Each structure stands twice: as C-alpha cells, then as structure tokens.
Amino acid sequence: MNLKMKLNVAFSLCLLSLTTSVMADNAGENNLVDQAQMSQRQEQQHNRTREASFKETEQTLRAEAERLEKAKATLQKEIDSLTAQFSKNESSLAKQEEKLRLETGTLGEIFGVVRQNAKTLKSDLSHSITSVDRQVYAPIVDDIVEAKSLPSLKQLNGLWQSMNEQIQAGGEVAQVNIPYVNDGGVKNTEQAVRLGSFGLITAQGYVAWDNGKHVAIPYLKQPDDGPTLTTVSPLLEGQTQTLVVDPSKGTLLAQLANAPTLMDRLKAGGVVGNIILVILAIGLIIGLLRGISLVVIKQKIKVQLKDPQQPGNNPLGRVLSVYDKEKHRSVEALELRLLEVVVDEQSHLEKGLSMLKLLAALAPMLGLLGTVTGMIDTFQVITQFGNGDPKVMAGGISMALVTTVLGLVAAMPMLLAHNILSSQAESIRTILEKQGIGLVAAQAEKDHSTEGELEQAA
Structure with a gap:
C-alpha cells in the first residue's frame, strides 16, 4: 500500500512539472511575438519619417530649379539685348568712321607725317646736348607724339619752331x-x-x-x-x-x-703685376750685365789665342799661367791644377745665370697667383652685387688676365736670355777645357821625351 501511494505521488509530481514547463514555453513565445510586432511598428514609423523628409527636400530642389530657370531666362534676355545693342553700336561706329574718313580726306596722311616727324625729333632731343639751354618747344613736340587727334595749328607751329631752334642751336x-x-x-x-x-x-x-x-x-x-x-x-x-x-x-x-693704353693695362695688373714688372727689370739687368761681361771675356780670349805665350788677365790667360808657374810637375798634378782653374772660371762665367733662371720660372707663377687673386675678387663682387652688371666684375677679370700675360711676357725674354748666356758660357768653358787638355798633352809629351833621353843616356 505504501509503495502504491509513493508511485502515485511521484507521478503527480512529474505531471505537475511537465505542466509548468509547457506553460513557461507558451509565455516565452508570446513575448517574442510582441517584440517583433513592436520592432515592425518602429521601422514603419522611421520609414514614414524619411519619406516625409525626402518629399520636403524634393519640393525645395524643385523651387530652386524654378528660380534658376527664371534667372537664366532673365540673363538670356539681357544678353540678347546687349548683343543687339553691340551690333547696333558697331554699325553706327563703322558709319561714323567712314564719315570721318571722308571728311578728313588727306588730313589723316598729314597727321601721320606730323606724328612721325615729331617722334623723330623727340628721339633726337632726348639725346641732344641742346637740352642744356635750347629746347623751349620740347613740350609741344611731346604733346603731338601723345595726341590721338589731329594736331592744332599751334602745335604745328610749335613743331616747326622746335626744328628751327635745333638748326640754329647746331651752329652756335x-x-x-x-x-x-x-x-x-x-x-x-x-x-x-x-x-x-x-x-x-x-x-x-x-x-x-x-x-x-x-x-x-x-x-x-x-x-x-x-x-x-x-x-x-x-x-x-x-x-x-x-x-x-x-x-x-x-x-x-x-x-x-674701351681702348686703354699700355699704362692703363699695366695698372690693371695691380700689386702682383708690379712685382712681375720688377722681376722682369731685374732679370733684364742681370742678363744685360752678364751678356756684356761674356762678350768682353770672349773678345779677350780671342786676343789671347793669338798670343798664347803671354798670358793676360782673362780666363784663358789664367789657365795658361798655371802651366807656366811650375815647369817641373807631373802630368797628373798639372791636370788637377788645370781642372781647378777651369771649374773656378766656370763658376765666374755662370754667375747670375741661376738667378736669371729662377726669375724666369717665378714670373709665370706670379702671373698665376694674380689670376687666382683676380678671380677671387670677381667672385666676391658677384656675391655682393650679383652678375647683372659686367662693369662691376671688370676689375677682377682685368687683373686675372693682365697678370697672366705679364707673367708669360716676363718669362719668355728671361728664358731666352738664360739660354743665350748659358750657350756663351758653355762655349767659353769648352775653349778653356780644350786649351787645358792641350797643355796636359804637351806636358805628357815633354815628360815622355825626357824619359827617353834619360834611357838613352843610361
């Protein structure tokens, strides 16, 4: 009995729980349906609001379009009116111009001739020194040039008086x-x-x-x-x-x-150019003195060669005197003594030539220095004033070019003088060496003959 009662109670509880679950499911379904219906109503309301806004915007745009169409029509009417007026004005202007041409006749040609002569006269007056005191009628000439109408009688008279004034002023x-x-x-x-x-x-x-x-x-x-x-x-x-x-x-x-003299060009060389000129002067003085000295020495040597038995005060005489000082010496000693004298004479002959060569090499280097200095000055002027006006750069460029020319001009005569003087000194040295070799040969022959005599005597 108890078991049966328990089963009934359990069955009742299960049935109760099942009934509760079904009722809950039905309530949830009812809530979803309500929510969907509410969302649909809200969406419909939003769509109606947007449609109303679209209709209002459409009405506004249509009103603006109608206003623009009216404005366009108004402007078109004004354009048509102005076009018609422009055509009418052109026609009227053409008629007036034709009437003016017929009425003026040859006056237009006269006006052209007068204006052309007035322009020519104005151009001459703008460059003439007569403006100092004889250009009283110049304003009348300016008025004729600037005028767009026929010149008046007063202006024509003023043009003639201005020409007459210039003719008279030209002979004063x-x-x-x-x-x-x-x-x-x-x-x-x-x-x-x-x-x-x-x-x-x-x-x-x-x-x-x-x-x-x-x-x-x-x-x-x-x-x-x-x-x-x-x-x-x-x-x-x-x-x-x-x-x-x-x-x-x-x-x-x-x-x-634009045609500078030689002194103007030398002044353009600046300090460097003056130094080059001083070097050229020194080199020419050295070359002239050494040239005169070598010519005199060569002349004395020629005289000495004609009388070798009497040694004089000249390089060859001093070489010959070495042989006459000591009669009893060996060939080796004589050769060394002669070599000593020749070397000593050679140093005297070439005195100043090394300085001349140095100056000849220094002159173009100074010219290059002047070139660089002039270009530096030119670039400084360009930095300060720009390169629009070539006149402001003329000083530096002149210095750059003139110093280069001076350096080359100074080097060429000094190199030529050095070459000529070196050749002369070498010629004299050759004569001394030849004579010295002859003395050594004579001493050697003398010693050989003395040894032969001794051998024969023995």
Missing part, C-alpha cells in the same frame, strides 16, 4: 652753366661751352650730358689734344679755331675708355 658756340658731377660724386655748377650739338667743353675737357638726370659727368678718357674751356676761348670771341670734335656726338668719346 654758347657759354652755359651746367650741373656737373665730378669723379668723387660731388655735384656743383660748372661753366661750360656748348659746341653746337656736338659736345660740352669744361675746364676738364669734354663731358657727357645725361638728359634723363639733367646733369653732366666726365668721360673716363679724353682724346689727345682735346679742347678745354681755356683753349676754346677764341671761339667765343668769333675767331676761327681748329678743334678735335666727335661727329658722333659722344659715342666715340665714350669708346675711348
């Missing part, structure tokens, strides 16, 4: 006061004589006139026998005088600076 010798800037950059008023339209003459000679700055500056170099304010005084008194005149109105005078 007038005394004027001009602003002058000297070599030191100091500006003052200088008295000058205007020689027609050819040049301005001051106390220093010809000066260049700068029309742009309205000031006179000196030329770098004056012509030979060039006039000065003092020498042209007879012209102011109406007298006839012959002067050096530049027919190019200053161009040839300016070119004189």
Whole structure:
C-alpha cells in the first residue's frame, strides 16, 4: 500500500512539472511575438519619417530649379539685348568712321607725317646736348607724339619752331652753366661751352650730358689734344679755331675708355703685376750685365789665342799661367791644377745665370697667383652685387688676365736670355777645357821625351 501511494505521488509530481514547463514555453513565445510586432511598428514609423523628409527636400530642389530657370531666362534676355545693342553700336561706329574718313580726306596722311616727324625729333632731343639751354618747344613736340587727334595749328607751329631752334642751336658756340658731377660724386655748377650739338667743353675737357638726370659727368678718357674751356676761348670771341670734335656726338668719346693704353693695362695688373714688372727689370739687368761681361771675356780670349805665350788677365790667360808657374810637375798634378782653374772660371762665367733662371720660372707663377687673386675678387663682387652688371666684375677679370700675360711676357725674354748666356758660357768653358787638355798633352809629351833621353843616356 505504501509503495502504491509513493508511485502515485511521484507521478503527480512529474505531471505537475511537465505542466509548468509547457506553460513557461507558451509565455516565452508570446513575448517574442510582441517584440517583433513592436520592432515592425518602429521601422514603419522611421520609414514614414524619411519619406516625409525626402518629399520636403524634393519640393525645395524643385523651387530652386524654378528660380534658376527664371534667372537664366532673365540673363538670356539681357544678353540678347546687349548683343543687339553691340551690333547696333558697331554699325553706327563703322558709319561714323567712314564719315570721318571722308571728311578728313588727306588730313589723316598729314597727321601721320606730323606724328612721325615729331617722334623723330623727340628721339633726337632726348639725346641732344641742346637740352642744356635750347629746347623751349620740347613740350609741344611731346604733346603731338601723345595726341590721338589731329594736331592744332599751334602745335604745328610749335613743331616747326622746335626744328628751327635745333638748326640754329647746331651752329652756335654758347657759354652755359651746367650741373656737373665730378669723379668723387660731388655735384656743383660748372661753366661750360656748348659746341653746337656736338659736345660740352669744361675746364676738364669734354663731358657727357645725361638728359634723363639733367646733369653732366666726365668721360673716363679724353682724346689727345682735346679742347678745354681755356683753349676754346677764341671761339667765343668769333675767331676761327681748329678743334678735335666727335661727329658722333659722344659715342666715340665714350669708346675711348674701351681702348686703354699700355699704362692703363699695366695698372690693371695691380700689386702682383708690379712685382712681375720688377722681376722682369731685374732679370733684364742681370742678363744685360752678364751678356756684356761674356762678350768682353770672349773678345779677350780671342786676343789671347793669338798670343798664347803671354798670358793676360782673362780666363784663358789664367789657365795658361798655371802651366807656366811650375815647369817641373807631373802630368797628373798639372791636370788637377788645370781642372781647378777651369771649374773656378766656370763658376765666374755662370754667375747670375741661376738667378736669371729662377726669375724666369717665378714670373709665370706670379702671373698665376694674380689670376687666382683676380678671380677671387670677381667672385666676391658677384656675391655682393650679383652678375647683372659686367662693369662691376671688370676689375677682377682685368687683373686675372693682365697678370697672366705679364707673367708669360716676363718669362719668355728671361728664358731666352738664360739660354743665350748659358750657350756663351758653355762655349767659353769648352775653349778653356780644350786649351787645358792641350797643355796636359804637351806636358805628357815633354815628360815622355825626357824619359827617353834619360834611357838613352843610361
């Protein structure tokens, strides 16, 4: 009985647990369905919101497009109106130009000729020294050149008067006061004589006139026998005088600076160039003195060769005197004594030649030094001022080139002198050696004959 009751209780418990599990599963399924339905409703609401936003944006864009279309139509109307007006203006302008051409007739050609002559005259005035005191009508000429309409009668009259003024000024010798800037950059008023339209003459000679700055500056170099304010005084008194005149109105005078003299070129060499010139002078003096000395010695040797029995005060005489001093000596001793005298004479003959050779080798080296120094100066100028103006580099380049030329020019005559003098000394030494060998041979023959006599006597 108890077992049966226990089984019933166990069965009841199992049934109860199964019922509870089924009820829980049904409740979970109901919750999932609710969640899915809620998510669907939210998504539908979001889609409706986006659709409304899209519709609103579409309406805005359509309104903007309509506004732009209206603006485009308005602009097109303005373009059409302006195009029509432009065409109308062009047609009207063409008619007016044709009317102007018919009415002016040959005046247009006259205007062209007047403007062309005015431009030519303006160009001449801008480079003429007559602007110092004789360019009263220059503003009228400028007005004609700049004008776009027919010149007036006043302007035509002014053009003629300006031409007439320049013709008269070209034949005048007038005394004027001009602003002058000297070599030191100091500006003052200088008295000058205007020689027609050819040049301005001051106390220093010809000066260049700068029309742009309205000031006179000196030329770098004056012509030979060039006039000065003092020498042209007879012209102011109406007298006839012959002067050096530049027919190019200053161009040839300016070119004189580009043709430097020998002294100008030597000055461009600077300190190194002066040292090379000193070396050249020393070398030439040494060569001249040694050349004279060798010529005198050679002449004495020629005289000595004609009378070898009387040794004189010359290298050959001293060699011959060695043989006459001691009659009783061996051949070996005589040979050594003669060699000693020849070596001693050779040192006297070649005196100064080594120094001449050294100077000849030193001159081109100094020229190279000047070249390097000049290029260093040139590069320093380029660093400071750039290479836009070649004039600022001219000093260093001139030094570089002139010192090289001086070094080569100095070396060549010294090398030539050294070679000539060495040949002369070698010629004299050959004569001394030949005569010395002859004396040794004579002594050897003498000793041999003495030994033979002794043997025969024995």
